[in-house]
Amino acid sequence: MSEFLQQLLNGLSLGAIYALIALGYTMVYGVLRFINFAHSDVFMVGAIIGYYTGHHLPPGTVGSGLVVLAAAMAGCALLGIVIERFAYRPLRNAPTLNVLITAIGVSLLLEYTFQNQHVFGAAPQLFPPVFPVKNFQLGGLSISSNQLIVIGVAALLMVALEFIVHRTKIGTAMRAVSLNPKAAQLVGVNIDVVISFTFGLGSALAGAGGILYALNYPSVEPLMGVVPGLKAFIAAILGGIGNIPGAALGGLILGTVETFVSGSQWSTYKDAIAFAILIVILLFRPAGILGKFTVEKV
């Protein structure tokens, strides 16, 4: 029993990170109807910003942990807005395929820029322990403070996001753009501002995800975003792309399943089994768990 609870905890803390990244994919899809493949690299940039700021702060205090988190979120929000402004906005009226290819280009640009020896280099670096680390024993369960921080911060950010989207003016505008961009523009919503804001918000969540990931797995390198990014993308689809609670749910499910499979004798097939579950769910619910199936008019 305690093994089951331990694996559940491990799975939830991994899933919470997938969920944070998945939210960015889903939000951008919601307003622009395309997959921002550079998102996983924004996640990596978040961790690298944390690496640099963390080295200038006293290690192991809550204060410096929060500063690092805020710096990464702010830096990534800015990066997301810049990417949207210079790479995607000029293609706003181009076919989705063009934007998709541009997104892959931006992703490679970020990866190779950071792999340059004068920027960061390809070798993994140690992420400084910015938050205080402590292990708790609860019966047979051992809980590290980092796991609690990951789950706590992720939950807090998701609640904040839910608040922004449903209780603020800009959130209402986001939902309006997502529903019908032309009609939103007609009633006076500034589309450019809303899209910039969406990118900024999604990227800030990816930045936070980067820090939380690096806290748990403290080696940082320029390709660290590729695999978690792919998993988060799957999580977003699993939950129903474009649906915010769906992305969170998808991330948690994927993280938990992956952890349980890794802990079993089929550990080599953990990704294959996670993806097989995705296929099964999509066979029965093509729009994802929480997604609504809509017919696209041609």
Place this chain on the structure above:
Amino acid sequence: MIPAPRHLAATVVLATLFAASCARQSTAIKVGEIASLTGKEAAFGQSSHKGTVLAIEELNRAGGILGQQLELVSEDNQTKAGESATIARKLISRDKVVALLGEVASSRSLEMAPIAQSSHIPMISPSSTNPAVTETGDYIFRVCFIDPFQGVVMAKFARDTLKVRKVALLTSVSSAYSVGLAKYFKERFVADGGELVMEQKFSEGDKDFKAQLTAIKAAGVDGIFVPGYYTEAALICKQARDLGLALPIFGGDGWEAPQLTEIGGRAVEGTYYSTHYSPENKTPAVQEFVKKFQQRWNGETPDAMAALGYDSAMVLADAIKRAGSTDGAKLRDAIAATKDYPGVTGATTIDAERNATKSAVVITVKDGQFKFVETVAP
């Protein structure tokens, strides 16, 4: 003013001849080196590269070989799968190297080996310990021991010194080195009456091992053997300690890198691994090498990869000298005939399977430093 063009023509002809003769004079013996200078296992590539460079510079200062200077053509494979094969082809066909040195990791050596073999260019791996590497063909050599020996060393050490009776393995399925070493360890440990309780698996580049470690914890063992590389080993130790696993964790020569203690921190204290050499060894050969290495590379202490990188270049140079030629087949015969070459990592004799038979040392981590524990003779 009429002769001017003729003068010009003569000058051009002379200049061309001069340039051509210069080019002929400056031909150096080109040796190719493939290493992971950046990327996930950069610490291996960097160490081995520094050792190799030191050896080549030393040889050139002493007048080179066969009256020619040596030129090292180094290429980085960024620790990426697939790169080494492409680079080996490029080094052989474009740079016309006479021999290849590399790679540290067995998986990447296995990529280069078929290309070296089919081009009849001898290849010496400094530190790939998987037996399959030299089985590729008669042009492939190594200057280190192989995993069947290393696996036995650690199985005996776990049983006799650490008193481990029930063991769990955590193997990387995507690394030839890890799978091989796990196999030989298992065979010996079980043959000696030990019990293999469970074998958990991961892939190169994984960062989350909590699930596997939780399962190991629930299984109840007295030791974990992690045949893998330092990047994963450090994270595994860290996560094991986070989960409250206080039992001994031990591995092979893939652990040896400063990053093990940098990333692992307190979690790797008291862990053990087997490797090829220890800088604490008091023999004059080792102490002289350590001194030379520290002078050349800003006081850095050479690890096993550096010592093997140095030895691989020196064994090659010795063979070129004895062959009196850089012809592929002659060079191969000369390397195969290497007997009792006094290297830093011990006397090197190439056996019929083109491997070197050497003793292993066991190292432990104490106060963030690598400390010598014991030497195990073959």
